[in-house]
Amino acid sequence: MDATPADCPEQTGSGFSGSPFNPAFLATIGIKSFDLQPSVPRCRTNQSRSQMVTREDREMHAVVRKFSGTGAKELFDLLEAKKGDIEALLRKVKGFTGYTLMRTSDGGLSVTVCKDKAGTDESVVVARDWVRKNASGIGVAPPTLSEGSVILHLK
Template sequence: MHTVIRSYSGAGAKELFDLLEKRTSEIESLMRSVQGFVSYTLVRTADGGFSVTTCNDKAGVDESVKQAKDWIAANAAGTGASAPTISEGTVMLHAK
């Protein structure tokens, strides 16, 4: 499995997460449509938030990053949020 963390902070990040919170069912459907989807978590922080996506392989994670970028461009460009900081890697342990 492979996981990606997309962290948003700074100008517009809080507004982005306000919008994401209003549209969680849409976001969930979008992430579940990614080939090899395993799990998705969206977390609000004091200055924005982050998402964690786990897929069966790197191709799925790459697709989730593209889907997130495209959704934000189409639906949340007005928030002014900067591109996220992205961290990704191979999963060593996945407990649920």
């Protein structure tokens, strides 16, 4: 999503006011046409399109679930074996954007990104219910949760 005039109030026409790419400025120095135009409004930065933080990104929310200790490695063995089931469940979460499941030296962690906090809250319930139903015999402790607003989400 490109930056909009509301995101970059200094953007006017096909260039930025006060910038050497502004057609009015170019006309004052005798240049009547100019082919090079910024492909992505940059709002005074040199960020590429994939690095720009949009309004959508600022509203997104993420939750990290970290499992460690007794039963954590066994849980991640089960999660790996059932990853198709996990994917199907999480894709049903309203506002779901992305999910990562990662092994660590003492267990593993998952990261869920949704369009808002309501989505990550729902994902926590879905994950908890799945573990209770499918891994209660493993004896894994509840995960440590960390959550917050997304600053940057690259796709």
